[in-house]
Amino acid sequence: xxxxxxxxQGLLGGTLSFFYGLIPNFGIAVILLTIxxxxxxxxxxxxxxxxxxxxxxxxxxxxxxxxxxxNDKQAQQAAMxxxxxxxxxxxxxxxxPLVLQMPVWFALxxxxxxxxxxxxxxxxxxxxxxxxxxxxxxxxxxxxxxLDFLWMDMRISPSGSISADGFLKAAPYLITIILVMITAxxxxxxxxxxxTQQNGQPQPGQAVMKIFPFFFGFISFNLPAGLVVYFAASxxxxxxxxxxxxxxxxxxxEEEASKPKPVPTKQKPPTPPAGGDSPGSTSPTGAITRxxxxxxxxxxxxxxxx
Numbered sequence: 001x002x003x004x005x006x007x008x009q010g011l012l013g014g015t016l017s018f019f020y021g022l023i024p025n026f027g028i029a030v031i032l033l034t035i036x037x038x039x040x041x042x043x044x045x046x047x048x049x050x051x052x053x054x055x056x057x058x059x060x061x062x063x064x065x066x067x068x069x070x071n072d073k074q075a076q077q078a079a080m081x082x083x084x085x086x087x088x089x090x091x092x093x094x095x096x097p098l099v100l101q102m103p104v105w106f107a108l109x110x111x112x113x114x115x116x117x118x119x120x121x122x123x124x125x126x127x128x129x130x131x132x133x134x135x136x137x138x139x140x141x142x143x144x145x146x147l148d149f150l151w152m153d154m155r156i157s158p159s160g161s162i163s164a165d166g167f168l169k170a171a172p173y174l175i176t177i178i179l180v181m182i183t184a185x186x187x188x189x190x191x192x193x194x195x196t197q198q199n200g201q202p203q204p205g206q207a208v209m210k211i212f213p214f215f216f217g218f219i220s221f222n223l224p225a226g227l228v229v230y231f232a233a234s235x236x237x238x239x240x241x242x243x244x245x246x247x248x249x250x251x252x253x254e255e256e257a258s259k260p261k262p263v264p265t266k267q268k269p270p271t272p273p274a275g276g277d278s279p280g281s282t283s284p285t286g287a288i289t290r291x292x293x294x295x296x297x298x299x300x301x302x303x304x305x306x
């Protein structure tokens with residue numbers, strides 16, 4: 001397991017070194033790596049977004065079942081399972097993609113945090129040997145340069161920048177934190193707003209939505225700026241992904257609703273002609289009948305002549 005974890009971190013560090021070699025700017029390299037990870041994890045994001053939306057759409061029905069069957073927990077669980085089956089919703093489907101993505105996020109967190117170390121060996125732990133990023137990190141650790149992006153040193157935390165340079169020079173760091181909080185709020189609201197419009201009822205996760213952005217801003221205050229840029233970039237990319245997924249799903253539903261439904265036609269049973277069945281005609285029972293040729297008296301005379 002340790003070898004897999006180290007391999008994942010090495011892969012992320014090598015990819016970051018590759019992007020820095022293309023564009024020698026650490027912040028842009030972090031953004032490009034974030035986009036690449038988002039594209040790779042898109043199938044999981046698609047499943048998670050659709051499952052989350054489906055769960056929010058049936059929340060009013062879940063609340064109704066909980067209210068009506070509050071004294072019978074067994075019947076309540078059975079009714080909810082029947083509801084999930086009827087609507088094709090799996091409560092665990094929204095959590096599983098998130099769990100599968102966690103190792104990638106933690107590995108990237110560890111890689112980006114390593115660049116803030118004052119020890120050269122730690123700062124270069126995941127950097128490709130001989131790369132231009134190795135040279136830039138070495139200069140930054142030795143005080144001969146910085147890993148700059150938009151007037152920020154990616155190795156310094158916003159709180160560290162305030163302590164060293166004051167609030168004025170720390171403004172880019174603080175603006176980035178505000179961007180992280182706004183995008184966190186927007187990302188949470190994106191799906192819930194659509195679900196509220198459809199159901200006409202507030203969703204139970206709205207309280208969490210109000211607290212989560214402040215929590216994200218609080219933890220970003222003491223993290224290296226490279227990680228804060230990653231948070232902002234990943235959330236902006238995720239907002240774009242969710243907008244595309246929800247938009248395509250809404251368009252598909254509108255197209256399905258606008259399609260004319262086929263009207264079933266009733267076929268009338270064949271009506272037999274008046275006066276009995278004609279030769280080769282079909283009877284009401286479906287059997288083919290034939291009318292005898294001539295009367296019995298004529299057939300008898302014909303036999304006597306022969």
